[in-house]
Amino acid sequence: MKSVLIQGATGSIGSSALSVLAEQRGEFRVTGLAARSRQNELLDLARIWKPKSLALNDAHDETALRRESESLGVDSVFIGEDAALRQAAGTEYDVLLNAMVGGAGIAATLSALDRGKSVALANKETLVAAGDLVMESAKRNNAQLLPIDSEHSAILQCLAGESWSGIRTLWLTTSGGPFWGRRQSELHDVTPEQALKHPTWVMGAKITIDSATLFNKGLEVIEACKLFGVDPAAVKVIRHRESVIHSMVEFTDGSFKAQLSNPDMRLPILYALSHPNRVVSGLVASSPSDWSALHFDEVSFQDFPCLRLAYDALDRGGTIPCAMSAADEVAVQAFLEKRISFTAIPEIIENTMNTVTNRSADSLENILLSDAEARQAAHSLCRTHEIVAGDLKCS
Ligand code: NDP
Ligand code: MG
Numbered sequence: 001m002k003s004v005l006i007q008g009a010t011g012s013i014g015s016s017a018l019s020v021l022a023e024q025r026g027e028f029r030v031t032g033l034a035a036r037s038r039q040n041e042l043l044d045l046a047r048i049w050k051p052k053s054l055a056l057n058d059a060h061d062e063t064a065l066r067r068e069s070e071s072l073g074v075d076s077v078f079i080g081e082d083a084a085l086r087q088a089a090g091t092e093y094d095v096l097l098n099a100m101v102g103g104a105g106i107a108a109t110l111s112a113l114d115r116g117k118s119v120a121l122a123n124k125e126t127l128v129a130a131g132d133l134v135m136e137s138a139k140r141n142n143a144q145l146l147p148i149d150s151e152h153s154a155i156l157q158c159l160a161g162e163s164w165s166g167i168r169t170l171w172l173t174t175s176g177g178p179f180w181g182r183r184q185s186e187l188h189d190v191t192p193e194q195a196l197k198h199p200t201w202v203m204g205a206k207i208t209i210d211s212a213t214l215f216n217k218g219l220e221v222i223e224a225c226k227l228f229g230v231d232p233a234a235v236k237v238i239r240h241r242e243s244v245i246h247s248m249v250e251f252t253d254g255s256f257k258a259q260l261s262n263p264d265m266r267l268p269i270l271y272a273l274s275h276p277n278r279v280v281s282g283l284v285a286s287s288p289s290d291w292s293a294l295h296f297d298e299v300s301f302q303d304f305p306c307l308r309l310a311y312d313a314l315d316r317g318g319t320i321p322c323a324m325s326a327a328d329e330v331a332v333q334a335f336l337e338k339r340i341s342f343t344a345i346p347e348i349i350e351n352t353m354n355t356v357t358n359r360s361a362d363s364l365e366n367i368l369l370s371d372a373e374a375r376q377a378a379h380s381l382c383r384t385h386e387i388v389a390g391d392l393k394c395s
Pocket of ligand 1: 009010013014035036037038039099100102122124125148150201202203207265
């Protein structure tokens with residue numbers, strides 16, 4: 001039986017993962033849970049899953065958390081800014097399922113891989129900011145790194161039994177998000193409420209806004225390059241309206257393979273946990289007769305500048321992808337708080353990328369330094385883009 005540490009347990013992926021584990025109780029047990037600040041939700045999960053460790057960044061009542069944890073038989077409780085890292089580094093588990101948001105997931109992933117543990121990774125920002133370090137650590141420690149992102153899971157499934165040298169193009173599919181068909185110039189006034197309405201997926205707030213700007217797809221382009229060792233030119237994005245094809249591989253002989261199912265994150269989570277095997281599951285049912293037609297459209301960089309920025313960041317290399325990702329976190333938060341407009345997001349990211357120092361991305365130290373520098377730059381750019389009485393101060 002594999003033991004699983006779930007970090008980001010109270011989130012969208014975290015709860016999908018727990019529903020997968022509830023179905024597969026004979027195969028897996030939960031050995032640890034972590035969240036950022038939702039103490040009561042974390043304790044509710046601990047009552048169900050009886051983990052050996054808990055981690056929480058911001059405990060609103062530390063004494064109560066420790067007392068409750070003790071009564072539930074939890075051996076270790078980690079509290080504070082680096083709680084997830086200390087839990088990943090200091091507890092026993094077979095698989096770390098990393099479902100935290102943003103750069104917060106980098107250190108815990110690296111720590112797990114350095115210990116030779118398997119990592120099931122939803123936290124794509126880790127691969128964007130520290131992809132080379134992460135891949136190198138997985139290789140050096142003979143540790144498995146399995147993607148949960150549905151596109152990358154689809155590609156991995158398409159590549160099963162194939163030689164990676166046979167790859168011509170990895171085709172990442174996107175639903176196009178809620179603003180497909182509208183120009184950038186028409187999006188100035190969109191509200192967080194409108195941007196949070198994704199046509200296909202129900203997800204956490206940050207990735208939902210990233211899906212509306214297509215920044216999420218940009219992150220996934222970088223994630224694909226790092227995971228599968230291909231050049232940026234070999235990764236293409238195509239809009240696929242129905243979200244039934246989760247991605248495709250085009251091979252050098254001209255043949256394509258695709259992975260299909262109704263959209264449901266429990267399937268890629270299950271694959272990451274059971275890989276390379278298939279288990280029996282009734283969680284996701286799909287019927288091809290429901291897929292009457294599958295449509296595809298080209299994606300324009302002009303309409304989705306965030307996608308262009310990801311290719312730019314890949315081109316510039318070093319810590320620029322890390323800075324880009326950190327700037328997006330800051331800009332998305334400012335948009336959600338209605339401090340900046342939707343269209344200011346790409347401007348702030350691009351300006352941050354042009355402001356920060358590009359360092360070599362070969363140490364965690366440099367990555368954390370660049371992450372902090374980019375956040376600072378992006379915060380100050382957000383102030384210059386602040387919305388005043390329904391309009392923009394300047395741009
Ligand atoms: P949610 O916002 O729903 O959940 C985030 C989880 O991470 C929560 O448990 C939250 O704790 C915790 N968390 C947030 N910030 C920190 C931090 N600084 N330190 C420690 N824990 C933290 O996000 P999602 O589940 O939607 O996304 C998680 C990751 O998976 C992201 O990287 C996303 O891009 C990726 N992903 C998500 C998909 C989806 O369908 N949702 C699909 C593919 C990838 P708390 O509740 O206490 O705030
Ligand atoms: Mg995805």
